Amino acid sequence: MLLAIDISNKDTTLATFKGEKLRKLYRVTTKTPRTTDEYGVLFMDIIRLSNARAEDVEGIIIASVVPSVMYPVTNACRRYFHVRPLVVGPGVKTGVKVRANNPRETGADLIVNCAAAVELYGGPAIIVDYGTATSFTLMLEDGTLDSVIIAPGIQTSLTSLSTQASMITDVEIRKPKHVLPHETSECIQAGIVYSTVGSTQYIVRKMKEASGLHNVKVIATGGFGKMFADEIDEIDFFDALLPQHGLRIIYEKNCG
Numbered sequence: 001m002l003l004a005i006d007i008s009n010k011d012t013t014l015a016t017f018k019g020e021k022l023r024k025l026y027r028v029t030t031k032t033p034r035t036t037d038e039y040g041v042l043f044m045d046i047i048r049l050s051n052a053r054a055e056d057v058e059g060i061i062i063a064s065v066v067p068s069v070m071y072p073v074t075n076a077c078r079r080y081f082h083v084r085p086l087v088v089g090p091g092v093k094t095g096v097k098v099r100a101n102n103p104r105e106t107g108a109d110l111i112v113n114c115a116a117a118v119e120l121y122g123g124p125a126i127i128v129d130y131g132t133a134t135s136f137t138l139m140l141e142d143g144t145l146d147s148v149i150i151a152p153g154i155q156t157s158l159t160s161l162s163t164q165a166s167m168i169t170d171v172e173i174r175k176p177k178h179v180l181p182h183e184t185s186e187c188i189q190a191g192i193v194y195s196t197v198g199s200t201q202y203i204v205r206k207m208k209e210a211s212g213l214h215n216v217k218v219i220a221t222g223g224f225g226k227m228f229a230d231e232i233d234e235i236d237f238f239d240a241l242l243p244q245h246g247l248r249i250i251y252e253k254n255c256g
Helices: 036-049 067-081 108-120 154-164 184-211 225-231 242-255
Strands: 002-007 011-018 021-029 059-064 125-130 133-139 144-152 217-222
Touching: 002 067, 002 242, 011 036, 011 242, 021 036, 021 242, 036 067, 059 067, 059 108, 059 242, 108 125, 108 133, 108 144, 108 242, 125 184, 125 225, 133 184, 144 154, 144 184, 154 184, 184 225, 217 225, 217 242
Parallel strands: 002 059, 125 217
Antiparallel strands: 002 011, 011 021, 125 133, 133 144
């Protein structure tokens, strides 16, 4: 059994795989600091919820954009599962070429998404990841990660708005009932949701124009991806499990 751990700024997802089949997926808050033993107990509990035992875990792969948690997380994997985890980073086979002045600075989350996209959908593709940040990744036909646009995420934008503007409170992020709302909460929802819709449409269109790849697939993922995939015609596919399958694919390339 493979344990795939995806650590983002807000959430950490833990997926268990048997071959190519996803068995279970769990989401916990990314919290610092946690000790090695706290992570170990958390991971063990999740394995038990998957109706498995620690010794059933034959491999572990980790992608992280939060460096501060990596020591206790990797140490917990070694101590509790007696497995040295594969960490997505320089020297790991991913099937993704990175076109950047300094490829080592490219986030593991972007690489994992591309690894899944090239295998599951083929290139070229634009991957829109609605997370803490909203990222737009252009992947070429051969799997090259060509370029990335990074914008504030929808929750990040809302949090900034509610903390900086005295009369604006935090609200549930969802599509408002009407594009011309009259209640304050829906006014905020309309602004946050429709500004994201508009910026997605504009950025995707400009990326297609600049690259000359007008037949490019657009794949959405991330916590708010489903909301926008339903709303935006430019999005061709929504794949909530794109990062998890990317981790599985990278693990197979290195340890399969």
